[in-house]
Amino acid sequence: MSSAELERVGARIVSCCRCPRLVAWRAAAASRAPVRFAGQDYWARPVPGFGDPRARIFVLGLATAAHGGNRTGRAFTGNPSAGLLMRALHRAGLADRPSSEHAGDGLRLHRTWLASAVRCPPPADRPTPLERDNCLPYLSAEVAALEDLRVIVCLGGFAWRAALRWAGVRPQPKFAHGGAHRLDGGLTLLGSYHPSPRNVHTGLLTEPMLDDVFGRARALAGLA
Ligand code: SF4
Structure with missing residues (x-):
């Protein structure tokens, strides 16, 4: 069953040390917490996906x-x-509350799974191509375990290209907000600008634009 397999995949992810630069960076970040997080115990390990094992929508x-x-x-x-x-x-x-604060806050997702293409923090938010490729098997394993999956919402161009590389699509269609690409296996990739403060402050991404993306994801996933 997918829940047990997801737990096995999660355990593999958490113990991964494949990228020496990122192993060092995740520990370094933990040792210099900003004032607002001072005194908190950092996880400082790779982060597995989180959500509903019956997910139809994967947010990457x-x-x-x-x-x-x-x-x-x-x-x-x-x-x-x-x-x-x-x-x-x-x-x-797709979530029972509008915030995600910490692992014990009781948040529950509905038919949705959240993960990043690279499971450790990279310096300047820029993983190398090798680090991306090192981590793609974990995307593969989670997708395989999510038996009901229909859509992968890719937040930003990096996630879009990572998903296309994982799927072996060549040439890669260009990233666009609202752009979609149907994979041979039936999954649909759906592009969205990343909800970063920069994209929001510059007006590139607004809350209504994000609502349109998730409305479309719901429709593609048969949840509308
Ligand atoms: S980024 Fe991925 S492959 Fe690299 S150490 Fe972290 S979990 Fe492992």
């Missing part, structure tokens, strides 16, 4: 945030990007 981010998931142990938790994403998932009926 770029990489674990140094003071978000690397602190809490849960993807898209406790930083501004997570806040915007969680509010959108809640409005779309």
